[in-house]
Amino acid sequence: PFPKFQNTLHSIAKKFYDHGFSCYVVGGAVRDHFLKKESLDIDLATNASPKEVSKIFKQTIPTGINHGTVTILYHNIPFEVTTFRTESDYTDFRRPDTVAFVQSIDEDLKRRDFTINAIAYDILHNEFYDPLGGIDAIMQQELKAIGSPQERFHEDVLRILRGIRFLSQLPNFELERNTALAMKQQAIHLTHVSKERITKELKKLLTGSRASYAIDIAYQLGITEILFPELNFYHQKIILPNQTLWQTLLTALTYTPNEALHLRIAIFLSALGENEPASESYQAIYHSAKQAEILLTRYKSSNAMKVKVSHLIRHQELILLDTWSDGDIRRWLSKVGIEHVDELLLLNKALYRACMRSVFDLDVFYQRVSLIIQANPTIQIQQLAINGSDLVAIGVPVGKQIGELLQQLLELVLEDPEFNTKTHLMQAAKFFMTT
Ligand code: ATP
Ligand code: MG
8 A cells, every 4th residue: 555665664564573563554644545645754553662663673763752652764764653552641631741552553543533544554464454434434534533522622622623624635524523513612722732733733724625615614613713813803894795704715715726825824814904993905904914923923933934924915915907007017026026926916816716806907917027027127226237335435425325325226227227227327326415
């Protein structure tokens, strides 16, 4: 079942076997095999203790020794090996404080989250071991917690969010009834989970092929209300006949590529400021960008992520079309940066489509923008034919005046690219200095 790893897996399993231990492939890789998806990382489970694993293999890294995980490097490929275990002593709805190692794979499979994640593949005997009905659940496209869903989510409430992200990643899966019910009842405890663990799941959720579907289920189960109360007003705000802001933005997400994480975040948070009183639409956009930054900070996003998302939101509106001169387009490029043009177009297209507006105008606009970009326009101060020292040489005092003057000169070049020569710019600089 794992052609790429077949020989390696066989040698690893043989080593375990020769020392009197068993070895199985478990977790996502087995699930993905039945979904006909290739898995990049393979998790292994064994009854050998972490110490024994470290003894049997030459190259090991004690990745999570307290939880029984050792990474073995075999022909330079890393494999995470986890000792069969049960989990005990759950406190505060978080991961267990201690784990107990056990001898039986059955016990180990039972402590996992969903039945689809609890199938084991016995490498040496080349057979699947599936005591919890995981294969059947995959065939039925059913996401079902193992054992008592209430207990599973109470033990580790992050499993609720893992479940939602599996709905987003896996094709056409639906929640089993009791699993959904338990999620709804336990969602309130998500406040106990660390923001880092939540964010890790949210990223996977947002880049799944059914992100909109999964987010809407999260809403129906009361999860979004707990994680993002600031989005609650999306459900009240009607923006099209019979369509809420929430529905419109979810539809917009379906028009974006799966891997475009920050684009999807930008779309989803693009209207965040619209619950504040604002007299002009640019103010609402400004509020949205600010609030998005606050939300992302709360969820420990990287600075780069915050800057990108906020930039996209700030420049979301293309006030474009035939009324724009070439100069207008160059001024716009100077403001948003050429590297963001494609994403801003994608963002607008997604929102236009969600609002059932034609994207024809956007395409026409994009063609014009592309032509202008191809002409390699001067849109940054650094591209001007003169620099700060040229200005100092004609007596401009060192300081912020230099930057202001260069900006003024750039405006001239944005309007007329032919103006970007040393002679023209020095002449203009002298003129600006005397007025
Ligand atoms: P992915 O494809 O994203 O790696 P995965 O199912 O492999 O998905 P991992 O986080 O790599 O997810 O975990 C590997 C396995 O460990 C899971 O398939 C599941 O059996 C078990 N597992 C992981 N996290 C939990 C948890 N919070 N509670 C119970 N079991 C878990
Ligand atoms: Mg995995």
